[in-house]
Amino acid sequence: MKYKRFLNNTFMQYIMTFAQYLFPLITFPYLTRVLEPEMYGIVTYLTATITFFQIFVDYGFNLSATKEIAQNQDNKKFIGKIVGSIIQAKVLLVLASILIYTIIIMFIPILQENIILSYLYMGTVVLSIWLPDFLFRGIERMAIITNRFLVSKTITTALTFVMVQSKDDVIWIPLLNIFGSLVAILLTWYQIKKTLRIRVYFSSFRFMVSNIKISTVYFISTFATTAFGIANTFMLGVMELPLNQVAYWSLSYSLIGMAQSLYTPITNSLYPHMVARRDFKLVKKLLIIFMPLILLTTIFVWGLSDLIITILAGKQYLDAVPIFRSLLPVLIFSFPAMVLGFPVLGAIGKVKETTITTIISSLFHIMGLVVLVVSGKFTVINIAILRSITEFILLATRGYYILRMIFRVK
Numbered sequence: 001m002k003y004k005r006f007l008n009n010t011f012m013q014y015i016m017t018f019a020q021y022l023f024p025l026i027t028f029p030y031l032t033r034v035l036e037p038e039m040y041g042i043v044t045y046l047t048a049t050i051t052f053f054q055i056f057v058d059y060g061f062n063l064s065a066t067k068e069i070a071q072n073q074d075n076k077k078f079i080g081k082i083v084g085s086i087i088q089a090k091v092l093l094v095l096a097s098i099l100i101y102t103i104i105i106m107f108i109p110i111l112q113e114n115i116i117l118s119y120l121y122m123g124t125v126v127l128s129i130w131l132p133d134f135l136f137r138g139i140e141r142m143a144i145i146t147n148r149f150l151v152s153k154t155i156t157t158a159l160t161f162v163m164v165q166s167k168d169d170v171i172w173i174p175l176l177n178i179f180g181s182l183v184a185i186l187l188t189w190y191q192i193k194k195t196l197r198i199r200v201y202f203s204s205f206r207f208m209v210s211n212i213k214i215s216t217v218y219f220i221s222t223f224a225t226t227a228f229g230i231a232n233t234f235m236l237g238v239m240e241l242p243l244n245q246v247a248y249w250s251l252s253y254s255l256i257g258m259a260q261s262l263y264t265p266i267t268n269s270l271y272p273h274m275v276a277r278r279d280f281k282l283v284k285k286l287l288i289i290f291m292p293l294i295l296l297t298t299i300f301v302w303g304l305s306d307l308i309i310t311i312l313a314g315k316q317y318l319d320a321v322p323i324f325r326s327l328l329p330v331l332i333f334s335f336p337a338m339v340l341g342f343p344v345l346g347a348i349g350k351v352k353e354t355t356i357t358t359i360i361s362s363l364f365h366i367m368g369l370v371v372l373v374v375s376g377k378f379t380v381i382n383i384a385i386l387r388s389i390t391e392f393i394l395l396a397t398r399g400y401y402i403l404r405m406i407f408r409v410k
Helices: 004-058 061-070 076-105 115-121 123-130 133-138 142-163 172-195 205-238 243-260 264-277 280-303 305-313 315-327 329-346 351-374 380-409
Strands: none
Touching (some): 004 076, 004 123, 004 142, 004 172, 004 205, 004 243, 004 305, 061 076, 061 133, 061 329, 076 115, 076 123, 076 133, 115 123, 115 172, 123 172, 133 142, 142 172, 205 243, 205 380, 243 329, 243 380, 264 280, 305 315, 315 329, 315 380, 329 351, 329 380, 351 380
16 A cells, blocks of 8 residues: 555544543643643743753654654664664753753743742653653554553553642642653653664764754754743743733644644654655645644634633633634644645755744744734733744745745646
8 A cells, every 4th residue: 555654644643643642631620720821830930941941852853753764664773873863862952952041041030939849740751861752753653652652651640630639739730741651661662672673873973962963953843833832931931921821822722733743643653654655636635635624623612611611620720711712723834834844845955944934934923922922012912813823934934935935846
């Protein structure tokens, strides 16, 4: 079957994405009620801040290293050398992250007032050094990541209900995340050594630096794309908005993120498929099938926003409804923007162009935030509107490069 490997990897990623959606959905209503809006706002703020550092430590390797491994799927020695080099690079990036994070804590009140919690959240970033997901993506063996995720998350989710009984137990949330990461590491390296039989080779400093340089353009693009949402949450803390407003934003953006995660299996599977085969007909089919479904679903969700927020978080979060509705256009624009990004432009060697589109939209978003601050209109609802417009800018710029490529071919 022509698309057998692509479909198999997409199916496994959908299982994992469903699990990524299901596990938080199980704990989400519980934590929003047990922690109460203010403590929930602190937790989500810490989560968003740490995501910055996770992206920095990943440094685009999930794209650059995936591409190199996808092009050398049968060369185990080369794969082992790449894995070792990336681990070495991540050690340096983690050390830099801890230093930068320590400086940031000194200036952000919400982090300084919760300093132990802040450092515990950094624990999962440190441990992520030993989770080479790019390896499994590159060899198109997503079942390994999926199985690992299911086991670790089942354990930590069950323990959450046992250990977190009130907002005073909030420290258990990062501790359980650390424990889940340790379980995932053990399962991952068992598969690498026993199933795949890949030996990891640590490389020279020069080779490691070379891999960092190659991945820089991917990092810039990935960081800028993800920073849209994270920067907003971070700025809420810098501007010292009330914690309940931070909670309303975090709730709304988390729901949007959960919905967007349904796109990820397609784009993650499409990327190595396009690198190996440049199958543009498949890209066209995916857009034709999914865009009408996304549009109709978004309209349906807009109409049921009150009910959705009430069921998932409780009536005390109903003030989040206007924010959530203002973010819904992100779902419409983000799927084609994600597909046209690295799965299409990146896979055909247009990494520079992909990065330019991300930088343009990021600069637009930053300028928008500055305007809101200067004009005294830095409100959560205005940030949500800005976020939706930014996603459209990203789609429009990537569409521009695709159209230019099509007409140039003709």
